[in-house]
Amino acid sequence: MAVDELDTLILRLLIEQPRTSVREYARILGVARGTLQARLDRLERTGVITGTGPALSPAALGHPVLAFVHIEVTQGHLDEVGDALAAVPEIIEAFSITGGGDLLTRVAARDNAHLEDVIQQLIRLPGVVRTRTEVALRERVAHRLLPLVESVGREAAGRAARKP
Structure with a gap:
């Protein structure tokens, strides 16, 4: 437009x-x-x-840990894994991507233990092969x-x- x-x-x-x-x-x-x-x-x-x-702040809502979780998906299961991600409240966004992995999610967690629980929940989803997580240390550009x-x-x- x-x-x-x-x-x-x-x-x-x-x-x-x-x-x-x-x-x-x-x-x-x-x-x-x-x-x-x-x-x-x-x-x-x-x-x-x-x-x-x-605009809401996950940190102010008690979820100050921000992580980016890359998810590798079994071929042919991208849509079903993408749909399953919508049921995980800690996932703020999810995108299909190129490069290393099939999906990139932005996850908000209460602390590192909670983040680990969310990652374990993702790993158990049918069609998920593996995950790779990067924790954000500080926002540089809002x-x-x-x-x-x-x-x-x-x-x-x-x-x-x-x-x-």
Whole structure:
């Protein structure tokens, strides 16, 4: 989906001021409320905006240990293992990957013993051959999208400026 300069400004506001009303966003941007709402609807419909819920901290929820668990799966069992991962509450995300392993999961645990219990649960899943775990020591770059949004906006502005 093509994101233009106004979309970029809207996305920046959503990231920086998530609790602001649509009316206030429109005022800040100097556009009609209906224009802003139409843009928001399009950004949601096309999958650019995927949610509006709060960002939560696993650490603040009592799960400060973050680990990345690579899972190797028996050929032909990727879908069933992927489905089984959804039943493990400590798995925050899971992706099919290339390279060393078939799945990469992000796991939150209360402590190292709890992490070991989660890994043992994963190893027992039918179709799992082996796992490899990497424990995160410190977050160096927090999850962020604003730099990407701004880059996309600059590219859109550059394309618009080059059009005759």
